Amino acid sequence: MPAIATATALEVNNVRKQFGALAAIGGVTLTVGQGERRAVIGPNGAGKTTFFNLISGALPLTSGSIVLNGANVTTVPAWKRVRMGLSRTFQRNNLFLSLPVYDNVQLAVQREKGTSYNLFRPASGFPEVRAKVLEILDKVGLSHRAEVEVANLSYGEQRQVEVALALASDPKILLLDEPTAGMSITETRRMIDLIKGLPRDLTLMIVEHDMEVVFAISDYITVLHLGQVLTGGTPAEVEADPRVREVYLGEE
Amino acid sequence: MSIDNINKPKAEIADSNVAATSVMGRLIQGRFATGWSWAVGGVVVLALIAYPFVNPSDTFGINLLVQILIAAIFALSYDLIFGYTGLLSFGQASYYGLGGFAAGLLVARFNISNFWLSLLVAIVVASLGAAILGIFSIRTSGVYFMMLTLALAQMLFSLASKWDFTGSSDGVTFTRPEFSIFGFSLTDLVPFYLFVLFAFVVCFLVLTMVIRSPFGQALKGIRDNENRMTAVGYQTRNFKLVAFIIAGAIAGLAGGLNALSNGFVGANTLNWVNSGAVLVMVLLGGKGTLVGPVVGAFFTIWLQSQIQGSGSSIPLGNYTLADRWLSVLGIIFMVFVLFAPNGLVGLGKSLVRSKLVKNLLGRVK
Structure with a gap:
């Protein structure tokens, strides 16, 4: 169990997601403590992104339940979960492409500040x-790119906007889906620093392929394989686990 | 909990001042650009005010301008739905028609001949219609949304073309309500024209305000990426419904003005061809801008009058060019969709940004 958990931020109880005959997530149970930095790793097709979609409410569960800061949110729509403090980024950049960076972030901030229904002031x-x-x-x-339309940003910069949108909702729990995918080494370092600099009471779940990032950030790792939890432990424990090597090597 | 300036070195805090100035720079630039647009817009409005006084005998031209301005109001309303919220609705004629019938039937069936009341009822009935049809339509998206808006609109059309109360296929003729402002009767052409111009300017300003507001920003967000709007906590359905109601109210005003200008309203105002016409106007002028629909309305109505005027003598097979007006419009529509998806306004913008013009401006300096 997590090393620094004081209170439970997220509880996932026997969650299943069935796509036709395929069990993308086949009964996952885990608990994430408040302020924990949890990495979810696993080979391609392990169900990591589906798992995030279930937690954020983008997809409905087939069975099981999800509890967020003590509240059962299993059937709560995605937009309401954001208001309960759950925020996420996407594996593929998912932004407002025709708007400048500033306006992208402004959309998320004005929602959080409750001014979005104002029709009269600029x-x-x-x-x-x-x-x-x-x-x-x-x-x-x-800051230096505030006026640039998001469509004209580099891929790495668009990843930064992803994180900016997620942070703008003032989350208590932040789900990061491969935040450094497609980034240069410099951009990746910068992203690691950004994530490490987030307040310690923010609960973090991160899906990541780059092990340097996983080891730099996480204090507990859950390994998913074929839609189920294979194992979990501290970075050192997981690194030493022969089963983890097997699923990764067996894949390649 | 908030994302605080924890552990942030002073240099980074100084950085945010740089950001502030660059964002200020953007706003100032924006203000400069909009300053010019407002000046041009003001000149155009002044010219439109002056027109009937300079050419008092040109009733054809003034009538045409009335039609253009009403079409422009209608097209502006549709751009809020299509250009700004990204919803390809085929039902905007419903609200135009509802407004027209509300204004006309109040006179013809309820014997209440009051200009202001007719306009008010047109706006209220059209917004109610937009709210009711909107609640059904916005539950769907994509092709289903298109089909549903079309189906609901055509239901209203067939109802109006069969029901005696709405004059079935003959329509409803009524005496235009007498009203005067400053001693000028609005049943006279020039005062009515000036009133329509006034209504147009008000609608343009109201929509400018809405587009710039946080609400308008949210509509653009829905247009760009509705899924991401949900992921930052928006219940997008409410925003779409409010957009529907605002657009419905403005379309209702246009329909009401049209009915009051003709003393007639018919089921054809509800037909999908009318929804198609504003779609063409918005695309032709430039979607997602407020100037675009106005330019599109001007161009479309003017071209129609030209072709139906002089085009009736131009033979085209067994028909004349005038008979084939819709085909002409269809060809123009296709050319714009294929080669100038941002419309005339988009063409103008790229011309201004082009090297040619920059070089010319450089030489002037």
Whole structure:
């Protein structure tokens, strides 16, 4: 069980997701403590992204339950889970491509600040929204790109916008789906620093293929294989586990 | 819990001031650009105000401008749904028709001859219609959304073309309500034209305000990526419904003005051809801009009047060019979809950005 858990942030109880005859997730149970940095790893097709989609509410469960900070959210729609403190990024960049970086982040911030139904004032005329947008742009290192349309950013910069959108909702639990995929080495280092610099009471779950990132960030690793939990442990334990090597090597 | 400036070195905090200035720079630039647009818009409106006084005998031209302005209001309403929210609806004629019938039937069937009340009822009935049809339509997306908006709209059309109350296929003729402002009767052409111009300017300003608001930003977010809007906590359905109602109200105003201008309203105003016409106007002018639908409405209605005027003498097989107006429009539509998806406004923008113009401007300096 997690080393630094004080309270439970996320409980996943015997969750199944069936696509026709295929059990993409076949009965996963796990608990993540508040402030924990949990990595979910596994070979391609292990069900990592499906698992994230179930937790965030993007996909309905076939059976099982999900408890978020003590509240059962199994049937709660995705947009409401965000308001309960659950935020996520996507494996493939999933952004507002025709809008500038600033406006992308502003959309997430104005939702959190509750000004989105205002029809009368210009969107840029809310000082509290503006301050928060600038703070987040600064945090992810995109201040100098604020006016650029997202479609014109590099892939790595778009990954940074992904994280900015997730942080803008003031999450208590943050799900990061391969945040460094497709990034250069410099960009990856920068992303690691960003993630490490997040407040310690923020609960983090990260799906990642880059082991350097996994070892740099996580204090507990869950290994998924064929939709089930193969094993779990500290980074050192998982690294030493022969079964983990087997599923990875067996794949290749 | 918030994302605080924990462990942040001072240099990084100074960085955020740089960000602030660059964002300020963007806003100032934006203001400069919009300053010019407002100036041009003001000149156009002044020219439109002056037109009937300069050419008082040109009733054909003034009538045409009335039609263009009404079409422009209608097209603006559709752009909120299509250009800004990204919803390809084939039912915008429903609200235009509902507005027209509400305004006309109040006079013809309830014997209440009041200009203002007719317009008010047109707006209220059309918004209610948009709310009801919207609740059904926005539950679907993609092709299903298109088909549902089309089906609901055609239901209203066949109802109106069969029901005696709505004049079935003959339509409803009524006496235009008498009303005057500052002693000018609105049943006269020029005061009515000026009133329609006023309504157009108000609609344009209201939509400008809506587009710039946080709500307008949310609509653009839905257009770009509805799935991501949900992932940052938006219940997108509510936003789409409010957009439907605002667009319905404005389309209802256009339909009401049209009925009051003709003293007639018929089931054809509800037909999908009318929804297709505003789609063409918006695409032709440039979707997702407010100037685009206005340019598109002007171009389409003007071209129609030209072709149906002089085109009736141009033979085209067994028909004349005028008989084939819809084919002409269809060809123009296809050319724009294929070669200029951002419409005339998009063409204008790329022309301004092109090297040729930059070089010319450089020489002037």
